[in-house]
Amino acid sequence: MSVHSSVASHIDGLQQAGLATAMYTLTGRIDMPRLCRSFNMFVQRKHPGVTRHHFFWFMTEEGVVVSYAGNSFLLEAVEQFMTKAIKLGIVGDATHNYSGRSKRAFMTLLDE
Numbered sequence: 001m002s003v004h005s006s007v008a009s010h011i012d013g014l015q016q017a018g019l020a021t022a023m024y025t026l027t028g029r030i031d032m033p034r035l036c037r038s039f040n041m042f043v044q045r046k047h048p049g050v051t052r053h054h055f056f057w058f059m060t061e062e063g064v065v066v067s068y069a070g071n072s073f074l075l076e077a078v079e080q081f082m083t084k085a086i087k088l089g090i091v092g093d094a095t096h097n098y099s100g101r102s103k104r105a106f107m108t109l110l111d112e
Helices: 003-017 032-046 074-088 103-111
Strands: 020-030 053-059 064-070 091-100
Touching (some): 020 032, 020 103, 032 074, 074 091, 091 103
């Protein structure tokens, strides 16, 4: 699968998961398998209102960009999780790039 078609399929997944979106740039040490597992467990335990979400990541020159989409409860869950992920050493640092419900703003930032 080409990079272009892979990103396109993730964008479709993001759009189907819900209107609320969040994007972070992760730097330093990043344990991606643990990040994915830990987020899923965190949501199940602490945020049962997040019933469905879509997640994808990609490398940039600045670090790893992670994007989440889901319902309105997702934004608080992602913010809390990123703080916890830094404390647990899953990621070195997480810079908040975007969170909100505007697909246009999210897609503009994603294109950048």
